[in-house]
Amino acid sequence: MSDKLNIGIIGAGRISRVHTPLLAQRVPRARVKKLCDLDLDKAHALGDPLGLPVCQDYREIIHDPEIDAVFILSSTNTHVPMALEAAKAGKHIFCEKPIDHDADEIRRVISAVEQAGVKFQVGFNRRFDRHFAQVKKSVDEGLVGEVQIIKITSRDPQAPPMSYVETSGGIFADMSIHDFDMVQFLSGAQVVEVSVLGACLINPAFAQAGDVDTCVISLRLDSGALAVIDNSRQAVYGYDQRLEVFGSKGCVTADNQRVDNTSFLNADTSTQEKPLWFFLERYADAFLYEDISFVDACLDDRPTLIGVKGGLTPILIADAAQKSCQAGGIPVRVASE
Amino acid sequence: MSDKLNIGIIGAGRISRVHTPLLAQRVPRARVKKLCDLDLDKAHALGDPLGLPVCQDYREIIHDPEIDAVFILSSTNTHVPMALEAAKAGKHIFCEKPIDHDADEIRRVISAVEQAGVKFQVGFNRRFDRHFAQVKKSVDEGLVGEVQIIKITSRDPQAPPMSYVETSGGIFADMSIHDFDMVQFLSGAQVVEVSVLGACLINPAFAQAGDVDTCVISLRLDSGALAVIDNSRQAVYGYDQRLEVFGSKGCVTADNQRVDNTSFLNADTSTQEKPLWFFLERYADAFLYEDISFVDACLDDRPTLIGVKGGLTPILIADAAQKSCQAGGIPVRVASE
Amino acid sequence: MSDKLNIGIIGAGRISRVHTPLLAQRVPRARVKKLCDLDLDKAHALGDPLGLPVCQDYREIIHDPEIDAVFILSSTNTHVPMALEAAKAGKHIFCEKPIDHDADEIRRVISAVEQAGVKFQVGFNRRFDRHFAQVKKSVDEGLVGEVQIIKITSRDPQAPPMSYVETSGGIFADMSIHDFDMVQFLSGAQVVEVSVLGACLINPAFAQAGDVDTCVISLRLDSGALAVIDNSRQAVYGYDQRLEVFGSKGCVTADNQRVDNTSFLNADTSTQEKPLWFFLERYADAFLYEDISFVDACLDDRPTLIGVKGGLTPILIADAAQKSCQAGGIPVRVASE
Amino acid sequence: MSDKLNIGIIGAGRISRVHTPLLAQRVPRARVKKLCDLDLDKAHALGDPLGLPVCQDYREIIHDPEIDAVFILSSTNTHVPMALEAAKAGKHIFCEKPIDHDADEIRRVISAVEQAGVKFQVGFNRRFDRHFAQVKKSVDEGLVGEVQIIKITSRDPQAPPMSYVETSGGIFADMSIHDFDMVQFLSGAQVVEVSVLGACLINPAFAQAGDVDTCVISLRLDSGALAVIDNSRQAVYGYDQRLEVFGSKGCVTADNQRVDNTSFLNADTSTQEKPLWFFLERYADAFLYEDISFVDACLDDRPTLIGVKGGLTPILIADAAQKSCQAGGIPVRVASE
Numbered sequence A, B, C, D: 001m002s003d004k005l006n007i008g009i010i011g012a013g014r015i016s017r018v019h020t021p022l023l024a025q026r027v028p029r030a031r032v033k034k035l036c037d038l039d040l041d042k043a044h045a046l047g048d049p050l051g052l053p054v055c056q057d058y059r060e061i062i063h064d065p066e067i068d069a070v071f072i073l074s075s076t077n078t079h080v081p082m083a084l085e086a087a088k089a090g091k092h093i094f095c096e097k098p099i100d101h102d103a104d105e106i107r108r109v110i111s112a113v114e115q116a117g118v119k120f121q122v123g124f125n126r127r128f129d130r131h132f133a134q135v136k137k138s139v140d141e142g143l144v145g146e147v148q149i150i151k152i153t154s155r156d157p158q159a160p161p162m163s164y165v166e167t168s169g170g171i172f173a174d175m176s177i178h179d180f181d182m183v184q185f186l187s188g189a190q191v192v193e194v195s196v197l198g199a200c201l202i203n204p205a206f207a208q209a210g211d212v213d214t215c216v217i218s219l220r221l222d223s224g225a226l227a228v229i230d231n232s233r234q235a236v237y238g239y240d241q242r243l244e245v246f247g248s249k250g251c252v253t254a255d256n257q258r259v260d261n262t263s264f265l266n267a268d269t270s271t272q273e274k275p276l277w278f279f280l281e282r283y284a285d286a287f288l289y290e291d292i293s294f295v296d297a298c299l300d301d302r303p304t305l306i307g308v309k310g311g312l313t314p315i316l317i318a319d320a321a322q323k324s325c326q327a328g329g330i331p332v333r334v335a336s337e
Helices: A016-026 A040-050 A058-062 A076-088 A103-116 A130-140 A162-166 A171-187 A204-208 A284-299 A313-326 B016-026 B040-050 B058-062 B076-088 B103-116 B130-140 B162-166 B171-187 B204-208 B284-299 B313-326 C016-026 C040-050 C058-062 C076-088 C103-116 C130-140 C162-166 C170-187 C204-208 C284-299 C313-326 D016-026 D040-050 D058-062 D076-088 D103-116 D130-140 D162-166 D170-187 D204-208 D284-300 D313-326
Strands: A005-010 A030-036 A069-072 A092-095 A120-122 A147-155 A191-199 A214-221 A226-232 A240-247 A250-254 A262-266 A270-272 B005-010 B030-036 B069-072 B092-095 B120-122 B147-155 B191-199 B214-221 B226-232 B240-247 B250-254 B262-266 B270-272 C005-010 C030-036 C069-072 C092-095 C120-122 C147-155 C191-199 C214-221 C226-232 C240-247 C250-254 C262-266 C270-272 D005-010 D030-036 D069-072 D092-095 D120-122 D147-155 D191-199 D214-221 D226-232 D240-247 D250-254 D262-266 D270-272
Touching: A005 A016, A005 A058, A005 A284, A016 A030, A016 A040, A016 A069, A016 A284, A016 D016, A030 A040, A030 A058, A058 A076, A069 A076, A069 A284, A076 A092, A076 A103, A092 A284, A103 A313, A120 A284, A130 A171, A130 A240, A130 A250, A130 A284, A130 D262, A147 A171, A147 B214, A147 B226, A162 A204, A171 A191, A171 A214, A171 A226, A171 A240, A171 A313, A191 A313, A191 B191, A191 B214, A214 A313, A214 B147, A214 B191, A214 B214, A214 B226, A226 B147, A226 B214, A226 B226, A262 D130, B005 B016, B005 B058, B005 B284, B016 B030, B016 B040, B016 B069, B016 B284, B016 C016, B030 B040, B030 B058, B058 B076, B069 B076, B069 B284, B076 B092, B076 B103, B092 B284, B103 B313, B120 B284, B130 B171, B130 B240, B130 B250, B130 B284, B130 C262, B147 B171, B162 B204, B171 B191, B171 B214, B171 B226, B171 B240, B171 B313, B191 B313, B214 B313, B262 C130, C005 C016, C005 C058, C005 C284, C016 C030, C016 C040, C016 C069, C016 C284, C030 C040, C030 C058, C058 C076, C069 C076, C069 C284, C076 C092, C076 C103, C092 C284, C103 C313, C120 C284, C130 C170, C130 C240, C130 C250, C130 C284, C147 C170, C147 D214, C147 D226, C162 C204, C170 C191, C170 C214, C170 C226, C170 C240, C170 C313, C191 C313, C191 D191, C191 D214, C214 C313, C214 D147, C214 D191, C214 D214, C214 D226, C226 D147, C226 D214, C226 D226, D005 D016, D005 D058, D005 D284, D016 D030, D016 D040, D016 D069, D016 D284, D030 D040, D030 D058, D058 D076, D069 D076, D069 D284, D076 D092, D076 D103, D092 D284, D103 D313, D120 D284, D130 D170, D130 D240, D130 D250, D130 D284, D147 D170, D162 D204, D170 D191, D170 D214, D170 D226, D170 D240, D170 D313, D191 D313, D214 D313
Parallel strands: A005 A030, A005 A069, A069 A092, A092 A120, A147 A226, B005 B030, B005 B069, B069 B092, B092 B120, B147 B226, C005 C030, C005 C069, C069 C092, C092 C120, C147 C226, D005 D030, D005 D069, D069 D092, D092 D120, D147 D226
Antiparallel strands: A147 A240, A191 A214, A214 A226, A240 A250, A250 D262, A262 A270, A262 D250, A270 C270, B147 B240, B191 B214, B214 B226, B240 B250, B250 C262, B262 B270, B262 C250, B270 D270, C147 C240, C191 C214, C214 C226, C240 C250, C262 C270, D147 D240, D191 D214, D214 D226, D240 D250, D262 D270
């Protein structure tokens, strides 16, 4: 393999508008060969300013012998067939989360990737956030001792349109899935049981879609530790992303990142900046580090930080959460991989 | 009634060593007439330096015609008979929490107090903490809008001796009960359902005593809001008492109180002071405000902030929590008052 | 000497309303025997609710054989004659700052006190603030290494009435004097040179009174270290009392103390509580510790934390600052003790 | 002019390694045409990975008709001749600070630039720091009212090698110059008088070089406001860059930026991350915004944020500071432009 990783990108939508400029300009060892989208106008709109060749058919990318790795950034329902085809073609694969809403479909990808012996990385970008990565490092270094409680607050600044909600797979597969991954990442343990209280407090349309907009999730890990997550679809003050790991020797906490470090005092009030608005701002650096990490893993033949199996367990937890929520909070065991 | 409230204090143990000096010296409208304890030495040890007359028999206090109000600070199993007797004698009553571990016993006190028409205050001192009181004020002023999620972290710095644990009534009646009261206080709503994951992660002796030392508690309120509490019997860094109320218009948070506001930076590290060690430090002022509030309510004939019914519901929640925990997290409805 | 220190208090004005209740109720080893004020009504207003005997003539206090120590809390111009008389009478002396505006007058007190062999403490209350005391402790333990820069921000929330300003001795003797003491306290070194830029930015009446309302003060210490103070008579957001000590090994900082630890976030803003309003709030505990420290030093025959000489040097620095300010910032050497 | 600005870069040293990758990859409207350095190996080392043509002679850049603007990033002593030549050639100029140590030389550049009618920007990168820019915005919006005191702490994490110090022009021209610019930027006023106490507390070699390593600087502005700066060549805990603007209506503060927002608590200590290490980390974004701002000003024909005159006054203040320091703190008036 050359000193740069030749990359093809599938999809020119919202998340591609995050990854593509990074891969084209800021990931030192990446070389983007081509960008495709069924909607050729979208492909041009994103690729032209970056000087990237575009195409309409993703097969042109998967079967291009000069391409080493593909970024699957298209809609969720296309992930599995593309991943299977890419694995068969011997390409390394970066796939946005979730791989699929159906665990069995993900298991098919696992088989294909293992058989092909290619690298696979799921887009759990938060693992690359430097604040959370520092928490993980503290845990790994033993600073907190035995992990006892993991606490995550994860609230979006505004609810997505209901059209999105209806096909999102529900709050657990769409939103909490990041937190499920984070619980396992930080603890190094597996979630075995989930109990959820859910509610519709923001918009009754969520209930009509069979979904909730607010929930508190309790989890039991196979290490014996407990975890608790609270999610809301709408925190009017901005993206609320805090977590802590509490253990026998101490507690490490990651706070929100504010727009800047200024503060203001006058006769009436004392104000500070609010948290960064949403994931594009909060995880801007994390997306970059995520892409660098994948490219480096491919070129240096090292395991990716979140392999294809890492895409399965959060879905299994989400399934259990969904069942628990619908059953009014009864604890549900997570299915085995 | 005179311009000062004449007070008799029953009990000279740990919690009396907090209240008695405050009542004797720092509550402007209080006048302590007498202090009693079965162990007369203990009564002298506490009362003598404060110039307080002491006695052994609590009946001397309850039936002293010069005494307007009694502070029942003795062990939990004595609360109900003393409260019943004091109510019958027409005394106002301040009673440490919990009134009792048995809801029916508490109901007897409720009847007696209502019949006698005396004031009654339960010792939920945290309501008088100025940080939490400010959170409550923000909620009441509508700053957070509709309450959606209440989140409480409440961890003790060190586990009590197992002898204490065995008669404590369990973590929910002994420790979480403060948090149950706080959820209802902050939200102005009633808890209707509880779901608990518990674990023994600190000391297996808790399990042997039929108790847990770590838990995450999810609650559903009759307003529709959710709440989540995480408790630990041992946070090695000190008393961890943080909470937040999140709602449709914003979020208000109370952080721990540190020993002082200094911080230190050197080539190796950046340090700040740790949280105050335990409840005596953290709630020192709260105990004072609590006593002042009770004395003022009696003298000015206003309702106390936490009446006798306020002592019942947290016990009912604790009962439900206990059942849920033992059933592995199945949600349990809170019994009606 | 008995196990309690018998105290007479001279003055029932503003600062006495701070000390007298503390001495009467909260300093365990203090016993207030009598309170005097030329204005007998004021003495009654303060003393009666505390059950203290009052008198009009301070000589009754100084010559009362049962009194061990006097608190001189009357107006500055009375400090020296009273201190001289009290020293002659063999009484220990607590004297509010400044002892006098005239260095030679203070030197007379020094002689008298040394001759009489009595304890003397000047009312630099800030040394007893737990935040600043912690900074001092860090310096003494060597955490910051060699002290290189001391930085103090000290701003009052509102300017005093001009009637007060006119007899205050000027901003340096009235306000900066606390900071001069603090620089020497924290560094353990002597100020040798002062340079001041002053300005009237708040109220031109200060200029008419020959004073300034805003200043930045640079100081050189005999250890070689530098210090910088900024003062303002009016910080509209409250009492601004921050300081830091920077040295070869690190930096220790004391931040303001806020009313409480809550914070609030909504769609528009993120707010925290403001600093405590003024010295009565900010230094409430410091006054108590100050009084306890004095009483203990007398009873245990240990040196006070700030002896009578400690009242002289800040005045000498203030004199130099005044000259430098009037000379437009030319550095002025501090006169020798 | 085309839709991109064609840029030639002179110098491939330390500061060029900051700007060149930004201009080549991250400033959307910039197109780097060529990079030159007398040391051709250095030019290749920096330019080749970025795909930039390189040359040895800066004249090739200045006289390239395809180049619109030059970045003068070479050593200070080359700034003036190159700027004069570039101005004559009609190129827009970005010049690192300081333009020169000699005010008259800077005046020559001012004339040349005005005559040529080209854009000129001095590299005061801190103005583009988002924290300080927010402070400036607050001041401009009137939030602090009339500015009364500006307070800047600016300390480097480690002293430069003495070889650097000897040709640096001294601490005031090399280091404080950023703070002088910041005082004028934030206040919108001119410094008229400077008073400095300096000391050698870190390394006596500074004294041997006729320099100081620690100083406190007081400044008087033509608006009447005061400012105070404290500088140290060595803060062992990292780059200390804090400032505040205090005025009649309030106070706005910018704190250091920490490596991340995590904090850790255990039985011994409470720690947070330290400040970012040095200017490359702290001002990484500021350099980018600085370059974007210059490129936009050229393309859109708007004034740059810091024109060529903005390079003169800080040098005049530095001259006055140097004189004051050598005279032991006597205030020195700043020469007129």
